[in-house]
Amino acid sequence: xxxxxxxxxxTGAALPFAGAAMAQETHPARAALNAIxxxxxxxxxxxxxxxxxxxxxxxxxxxxxxxxxxxVTGERSFVNNRTGGAGLVGHTWLAxxxxxxxHAVGIIANLVISDAARSQGRWQVSDLDHIAHLNAEPLNxxxxxxxxxxxxxxxxxxxxxxxxxxxxxxxxxVGGYYEYLIEQLEQASGxxxxxxxxxxxxPGITALLGNNVDLAFGFFAEVRGHxxxxxxxxxxxxxxxxxxxxxxxxxxxxxxxxDDVNWGVSRWxxxxxxxxxDRKAWLAAAFRAAVADPALVEEFRNxxxxxxxxxxxxxxxxxxxxxxxxxxxxxxxASGRVPR
Amino acid sequence: MDPISGLLAxxxxxxxxxxxxxxxxxxxxxxxxxxxxxxxxxAALSLLLPATVALPPVGAVAMLCAIxxxxxxxxxxxxxxxNIPGEAASVVTCLDGYAMAKQGRAGAALGMAALGSFxxxxxxIVVLCxxxxxxxxxxxxxxxxxxxxxMLLGLACTILMIQGSALKGAIMIGLGAWLAAIGMDIVxxxxxxxxxxxxxxxxxxxxxxxxxxxxxxxxxxNVEQSARGMAVKAKLxxxxxxxxxxxxxxxxxxxxxxxxxxxxxxxxxxxVTASFLSYAVERRVGKNPETFGKGRIxxxxxxxAANNAAVxxxxxxLLSLGIPGxxxxxxxxxxxxxxxxxxxxxxxxxxxxxxxxxxxxxxIGNVFLLVLNLPLVGLWVQLLRxxxxxxxxxxxxxxxxxxxxxxxxxxxLWVMLGFGVVxxxxxxxxxxxxxxxxxxxxxxxxxQSLRQSMVMxxxxxxxxxxxxLAAVMIAAAVGVLLLVVFKRKTTTLVGGTA
Numbered sequence: 077x078x079x080x081x082x083x084x085x086x087t088g089a090a091l092p093f094a095g096a097a098m099a100q101e102t103h104p105a106r107a108a109l110n111a112i113x114x115x116x117x118x119x120x121x122x123x124x125x126x127x128x129x130x131x132x133x134x135x136x137x138x139x140x141x142x143x144x145x146x147x148v149t150g151e152r153s154f155v156n157n158r159t160g161g162a163g164l165v166g167h168t169w170l171a172x173x174x175x176x177x178x179h180a181v182g183i184i185a186n187l188v189i190s191d192a193a194r195s196q197g198r199w200q201v202s203d204l205d206h207i208a209h210l211n212a213e214p215l216n217x218x219x220x221x222x223x224x225x226x227x228x229x230x231x232x233x234x235x236x237x238x239x240x241x242x243x244x245x246x247x248x249x250v251g252g253y254y255e256y257l258i259e260q261l262e263q264a265s266g267x268x269x270x271x272x273x274x275x276x277x278x279p280g281i282t283a284l285l286g287n288n289v290d291l292a293f294g295f296f297a298e299v300r301g302h303x304x305x306x307x308x309x310x311x312x313x314x315x316x317x318x319x320x321x322x323x324x325x326x327x328x329x330x331x332x333x334x335d336d337v338n339w340g341v342s343r344w345x346x347x348x349x350x351x352x353x354d355r356k357a358w359l360a361a362a363f364r365a366a367v368a369d370p371a372l373v374e375e376f377r378n379x380x381x382x383x384x385x386x387x388x389x390x391x392x393x394x395x396x397x398x399x400x401x402x403x404x405x406x407x408x409x410a411s412g413r414v415p416r
Numbered sequence: 417m418d419p420i421s422g423l424l425a426x427x428x429x430x431x432x433x434x435x436x437x438x439x440x441x442x443x444x445x446x447x448x449x450x451x452x453x454x455x456x457x458x459a460a461l462s463l464l465l466p467a468t469v470a471l472p473p474v475g476a477v478a479m480l481c482a483i484x485x486x487x488x489x490x491x492x493x494x495x496x497x498x499n500i501p502g503e504a505a506s507v508v509t510c511l512d513g514y515a516m517a518k519q520g521r522a523g524a525a526l527g528m529a530a531l532g533s534f535x536x537x538x539x540x541i542v543v544l545c546x547x548x549x550x551x552x553x554x555x556x557x558x559x560x561x562x563x564x565x566x567m568l569l570g571l572a573c574t575i576l577m578i579q580g581s582a583l584k585g586a587i588m589i590g591l592g593a594w595l596a597a598i599g600m601d602i603v604x605x606x607x608x609x610x611x612x613x614x615x616x617x618x619x620x621x622x623x624x625x626x627x628x629x630x631x632x633x634x635x636x637x638n639v640e641q642s643a644r645g646m647a648v649k650a651k652l653x654x655x656x657x658x659x660x661x662x663x664x665x666x667x668x669x670x671x672x673x674x675x676x677x678x679x680x681x682x683x684x685x686x687x688v689t690a691s692f693l694s695y696a697v698e699r700r701v702g703k704n705p706e707t708f709g710k711g712r713i714x715x716x717x718x719x720x721a722a723n724n725a726a727v728x729x730x731x732x733x734l735l736s737l738g739i740p741g742x743x744x745x746x747x748x749x750x751x752x753x754x755x756x757x758x759x760x761x762x763x764x765x766x767x768x769x770x771x772x773x774x775x776x777x778x779x780i781g782n783v784f785l786l787v788l789n790l791p792l793v794g795l796w797v798q799l800l801r802x803x804x805x806x807x808x809x810x811x812x813x814x815x816x817x818x819x820x821x822x823x824x825x826x827x828x829l830w831v832m833l834g835f836g837v838v839x840x841x842x843x844x845x846x847x848x849x850x851x852x853x854x855x856x857x858x859x860x861x862x863x864q865s866l867r868q869s870m871v872m873x874x875x876x877x878x879x880x881x882x883x884x885l886a887a888v889m890i891a892a893a894v895g896v897l898l899l900v901v902f903k904r905k906t907t908t909l910v911g912g913t914a
Contacts, residue, residue, distance in 0.1 A: 131747035139469070160619075272871050278739075278740070288560065289872065
């Protein structure tokens with residue numbers, strides 16, 4: 077039943093690519109990959125699960141990666157959006173129901189960590205094996221180019237908050253990095269913001285464009301067009317160093333003197349823990365080869381994110397995921413959300 | 417570039433043999449998915465998105481757009497013929513469209529739906545290319561307080577829409593609002609009414625609710641009636657709208673176009689909301705409101721025009737600002753980005769070919785759809801000759817496949833079947849289903865914008881009076897509610913019909 081159903085979807089979704097994949101010349105990494113390819117695998121197209129809707133940032137990344145995976149391996153695959161519950165439905169499926177024969181992989185992001193916490197103990201991030209890192213990007217703090225905070229930067233905005241507590245409107249998405257970041261800014265200003273809730277980063281950016289909020293956070297792809305149109309200005313970015321896309325914009329850390337304002341998105345490939353080791357190794361190598369392709373790096377760059385060479389092995393990635401989960405937990409403990 | 421030369425340049429881009437083929441394919445697929453219950457434009461577009469990577473950007477987006485507005489044309493067909501909405505924006509078309517079909521006027525309803533869609537689509541595109549940048553800039557000024565006021569006005573109109581017993585109508589609105597509350601609370605992040613279920617944490621899928629309530633329940637009713645040997649078979653007579661139909665319909669079409677255009681422009685608005693509100697307005701302004709639901713052509717013409725106008729105007733925030741107003745335009749935005757085009761204020765200059773090419777494609781697509789749909793009216797009507805014993809299992813199967821394809825989630829199928837039984841029972845007891853669905857659509861938007869307004873306002877509820885547009889709409893909502901109270905007092909208080 078499972079095989080037939082997945083096969084059916086695959087035929088529909090993968091057909092348009094069949095021609096494109098075949099037309100490509102053999103990828104240089106193919107020979108090395110074939111040498112470690114397990115016998116009799118894959119025997120059907122590989123399902124690449126994206127837990128967010130088609131057309132969004134995560135989906136676009138997923139589809140680019142899927143295309144390069146086919147180019148590198150010559151195997152067929154398809155992106156399947158298993159959406160719902162802001163990612164919870166898809167993540168839960170990956171961790172608890174996905175076939176463990178290597179025919180389903182997740183194209184996921186660090187948001188899986190908070191979803192694991194929301195799953196009420198049904199599954200944990202460690203139920204997945206994190207096998208290949210894709211890319212990462214920080215959050216950009218934006219203000220309206222015609223608004224009251226167009227000059228003065230983040231420092232000016234924080235001073236205004238201090239002078240007039242409870243008047244500055246910030247677009248918030250509850251239960252995640254947006255909220256943590258706002259809290260850190262509140263601590264830095266010793267003041268309170270008006271946290272206007274939205275169902276995602278995009279609607280918050282729209283509200284900023286209409287001057288219905290004063291500050292909003294967005295990923296580069298969400299704000300680039302508005303920056304080019306001179307409607308929005310970046311005032312700071314999260315992370316330890318400035319981003320390559322906005323080298324002039326300071327980090328929040330450097331403005332408010334902290335070192336833990338590093339919320340952003342990191343995307344990678346994960347499979348159920350029970351997938352056989354040889355299959356995992358082949359998948360990991362295939363995605364690594366895809367991410368090493370300069371053409372893919374260029375596509376990532378267009379989307380506003382870059383690969384992280386330091387996370388180039390499953391061991392390094394698994395350690396980094398554990399570290400991210402720990403950093404988030406530490407923040408939740410420090411902010412009193414989770415008992416010590 | 418001024419609109420006229422821009423549009424001419426757009427036609428130059430779009431009028432290649434290849435692009436015309438894409439638009440034609442899109443129109444056909446759109447009509448088909450509109451006809452098929454369950455599978456709506458969102459599911460179809462997400463299935464086809466990968467296929468567009470290999471296409472040139474203008475052709476790809478033109479095709480996807482054609483699917484979107486093509487589904488608005490197609491959606492009315494099953495609504496009218498068998499009382500099963502092809503997609504969510506055609507729900508209200510069932511009310512009068514099916515009643516017309518039972519009177520043998522299916523052809524008139526189908527023809528008017530196609531013509532209304534065409535007029536609205538075309539007028540929408542003209543306004544779109546003349547005023548896109550200006551209207552876009554206006555639409556983003558609409559903040560949470562204006563939305564809250566607009567949704568309040570919408571809900572007030574829903575109450576006006578209730579035909580029979582006020583109590584039953586209120587129960588349906590309450591039920592719709594409660595069902596919509598299931599899932600994650602956007603202010604606190606808490607789960608509401610999910611009983612610890614992961615499936616419910618996502619909330620209940622609109623598509624599954626609509627197809628269940630209207631489609632599955634209709635099938636159940638028919639099965640029941642034919643088991644007792646009393647199924648009503650629609651008669652077939654005059655295939656085309658008459659002069660009287662035209663006379664009755666031109667004003668609703670224009671009103672539907674204006675209303676649909678305005679609703680589609682707003683982030684969060686879309687064809688579904690537009691069609692419901694148009695129906696409520698037609699019932700309000702039409703003579704003899706009590707005959708609505710019994711085969712009034714205005715009840716088909718207005719909403720069908722509104723949903724198409726909303727599709728056209730929904731392109732404005734997307735193309736001129738890079739802001740997708742609803743899930744389908746978000747998908748179109750994804751398609752542009754995948755094809756290397758960044759939608760936004762600079763797109764009109766950087767990628768004028770794509771901007772004007774897509775707009776020009778809308779003209780062509782609407783002509784295709786009219787040409788495609790009018791001659792087919794005769795063919796669609798023949799569907800009624802298919803025995804129900806064949807037709808209904810086929811529709812049920814398509815509804816199952818379509819609903820599953822939206823999220824690939826089996827749970828949605830249980831929701832659909834469950835709501836089929838619920839809808840059957842509610843109809844047996846004389847409850848109207850439309851207020852339930854409208855509350856299901858509007859209540860979350862109202863809740864969200866109301867709570868956003870309260871958070872962003874330092875002066876509490878005063879924010880609704882400080883913003884002129886919001887204040888005007890709230891005043892209108894209060895006016896409508898007073899009207900309801902007044903009307904209910906002067907006419908009979910309780911009716912029992914469905």
